[in-house]
Amino acid sequence: MPPGRSGGLSEEAVRRAAGTALRGTSEARRQRRLTAGTVAALQAAGFVRHFVPRRWGGGEGTFGEVFDASVAVGEGCASAAWCAVLWAAHGRFAALLPEEGQREIWGEGPDVRIAAVLKPSGSASRLPGGWLLQGEWEPASSVDHAHWVLLAAPEADGPGRPARVFAVPRSLVSVRDTWKATGLLATGGSTVVLDAAVVPDGRSVSLATLLGGAGAGAGTALRSRCHTAPAHLAGGLMFCAPAVGAARRALTVWIRWAGATAPDGVRPLDRPSVRERLARSSAEIEAAELMLRTAAGRADTEAITAEAIAANRRDAAVAADWLATAVDRLFRTGGTHLLDSEGELHRHWTDVLTIASHGALRLEAAAEAYAGALGTGGAGDA
Template sequence: MSPETVAALTLAGFPAYFVPRRWGGTEGDFATLLAAVAEVGEACASAAWCAGLWAAHSRFGAYLPLEGQRDLWGVSPNVRISTGLAPHRARAARTANGDWSVSGEWDCVSGIDSAQWVLLAATVSEGAEEQGAVRVFAVPYADVEVVDSWRSTGLCGTGSNSVVLQPTSVPGRRSFALADMLAGRAGEGASRCHAVPAQLVGGLIFSAPAVGAARAALHAWTGWAAPKAAESDAASRGPLNRCLARSSAEIEAAVLMLAEAARRADAEPVTRLGVARNHRDAAVVADLLVTAVERLFRTGGLHARDGEGTLQRCWRDVHTVASHAVLQFEEAAAHYAGAALTP
């Protein structure tokens, strides 16, 4: 993304959205965030993706001890944070003074070139009590090496490159257990936005950019179809009518599902079934949007294949969003069935 876009997203308040109020943050709700991310996505799904993740990552940062939070937000809450939470090629070991030595490689670190801090997950390789556990470490952007590896067909502007960290000393105050974040164990007195399991809200934030991209695709398709319909008789307008009605309804249904899932995340008691339901609905939202945009793309005439066209860009972006592991329906279905069929 251009520096101007990064500055605009920061000024709009996305990086500070879930920052604790003690540091000047918003501690916002999920419904407002998802609507804002979707709105940004109507112009650029890549910008929306980074906006939503910068907000989500400030929520993760709130799991740090207070002194670690101060390192991030002591000067300003408007700090852009990227994450690498797949610890497969990363290791951490306690040092003699109680700090950590962390090293590794992480792929698909979205927005990394515009980040100021990075949260990196690593498996503890030494120490009887924590060996094998996964911890998250806050590392300044200046400490990591960015590898230009992002070659995706969609979400091209997210710059989701790889990150390498040579053995680096990380103070103990800049670390927390990944399991606490996944389970929503934020500690006594934590705000609602911090004390929810990751699976209750993660898929919602991932799918919101696709809502905006689908709306943009519908708008582009309608601009192409309107004059075509005006020149056609009633019989030949049938395919256009069916495509418009079906795809617009699927997009609106996805919006309604996402809004209801956000309401549950903001207000309902957190239950195993509720978490599984939101996971399920985020995957269904992604499927609805792919189906709707695929139909628009296939009926959109030659202009839809134009590499510079809005419809093709949105088609690529929606498919790329839907390919994220969190939005795969098979896993979401198993999660939901496991909760719904358990007495």
Template sequence: MGELVRSGIKNTVVRAKGPSLLRHDVDLLAFGSMTSSAIKRSRTNYMSSQKITHALPGEKSMHRPSFDAASRVNPTLTEGGSGSSGTAAARLPVTVRTAAAHASAAESARRLSRETVGQLTGAGLARHFVPRRWGGEEGTFGGLLATAATVGEGCASAGWCGALFAAHGRFAAYLPARGQDDLWGRTPDVLIATAIRPAGEARPAPDGWTLSGEWHCVSGVDHADWALLSARGAEERDAGPRLYAVPRADFAVLESWRSLGLRGTGSHTVVVTGAQVPRHRAFPVAELMAGAPGFGRQKCHTVPSQLVGGLIFCAPALGAARNALDTWSRWAKHAAQRSHSQGADRSLHRTLARSTTDLDAARLLLEDAARRVDTGNWTEQDVARNSYVATTAIDLLVKSVDRLFRTGGVHIHENSDVLERCWRDINTIADHAVLRSEPAALIYADSIFSGLRDSSPAQLHSAPGISASETSRVPA
């Protein structure tokens, strides 16, 4: 992992010496592969459980966060109603231009600029899923897909962090009311970084736990006001991990993010040493995975993570693919004008048509998946379906941009690094464990096969449209 350089101050950034992290395992939203029956069983257990306790409505907080998240937002974004849907939508073009203008610098610094983060906040991403009782939007997944993809057109790293800041607000809605008040009592525009893969250790304390450990690949953590960190209790091995809300003053950041793409996400390592976490700032990870109901949770909160995880990860990739197509098309227009070969022209036309079709197909798949979630009429089979749809969509986006990257040749790369960055970002997103197609396909097939009744040989013989001679060729 490398040596940690201690500064003696908790609220600091420290640097790593030694080998840097090369794996891309950012904010894993599910532990391995769950079959459709496991998904259903997990959700059913929590839906019927009477052991989940939450603070009562109106319970007052004994602690207020020391940060001032509102100061991060450009004052011009908050006039006439801070973070309202109309204001956020109106500011989105500015957000995209700002993200694009700072994209190269973000790659070099391996973190987003303060200007870009301020615009993400002004665009309403931090508050997108925050409960309305705290001034949030309780927004839709279709809305998040559209916004994060649009931001991703300017900078995929900004789209990635923006999508995750929104998703992590949904996570924090699982905290008891008192814990939610700690986070959002002053403003819903709070940036939350999350590490959902268990690490570290939580030791019992008189009013909660003492948390220590290191959590790798935590996107956007340099700008986070709070972190949700997953750990198992030292004496509660059978209880499953919890997510613990830790304020910015109680964790340090170890610079460790070295990756092929998404360099600007600043997915560094979080280090916690002996932070005191009261009971109202923690909840079981299993509740989040299952989409369990609870105090103040609305439709956007009570969905299984596997129903929406891949969809959220694909959003910035969709935007990056649009950026790549636009960049390539501008180059191809001039290349076609300079070319005296009809064969070369046909190759460019064919590439444009095929890559556009792949991109449109991916967009339609993702929009359809978002609609399934937002209508609230999804089934357990749709959980597996959405996971597989996300892997199919990312494969289409990779294929689309790979084709552009190969066809562009050396000359397009001489004049612009945008296409190369989009290519690296999309392939890095596609490498995420949640977006691997084979496990998702197996889970989807299991969900289909488990819903089919077994047919006996006699039923096969009498099935309409199958002759007696054809049944001999039906595989056993």
């Protein structure tokens, strides 16, 4: 892979990628993976290199930038936006590998697509200078287009079996097509299988370090904010970005229907109940986006504290709920042609609800963390 130019996301290239993704949506949904043209356009826009360290030609960009770009792509195709934001996020995680591992991945340029499954599975056994890794992991979004895969596995012999993350070349894993989700059909979140492979120490890091960011320990003073931030500070808002874009587009499609004159000469929007649903859903979508932009600013610039992390987890979970509620209301109000499973509103509805169901966006866990950060969640609190 030839070295790429340095820099982050390009606004003009993001617009082109959004258009390419929109045009490729039908084929991508049929194939249940992004088209080659969409993958190339997303890479050209700078998603893949966005959080890659500058010394490897990356952008070390901000969470706000990748949020905005993912929202823009999500208006055309939430699956494309989902893969794009994950490629960015996984580059951020790979930046926490030891130097030799980073060199293996980015030594020839920053545009290296990385898939990941961070829910521990399989097993890792200690060997001199490395680990014997084997198992199955799912779902690995966009693995068909990946060059590398990050896989989490428990240490087979470690006290308490702590989990580690291993960077494995895509060529070493086989892929089993198991992605049958209702939404995000084109993300290709299949199962990856690794019979057995030796992974050197330079391509491994503890899961706790990866999730905690590089905020502690020697040498972190020279790291960018995107690498010191814990995963929970920004993960939820990035997951929500494709849903914001899809919800925006769902509202546009619905307004077009509601404002058109029906065969009986009456517009749906002339009914008070329909106007009320428009007001509620549009306000919820705008409020969710504003809250997430505030969370992105917190992730990019404010002090990293337990309270800030918990607030961002709370806001992402609540925003996902608002988006799902708003789009579901629109969907249930639409005419029969809007409920067509091949229609655009149906696509955005299933995509938003699928994103909102992600484990990282569950309100119960976020609420527990938020209460705990305020000192009100412990068993001994009154």
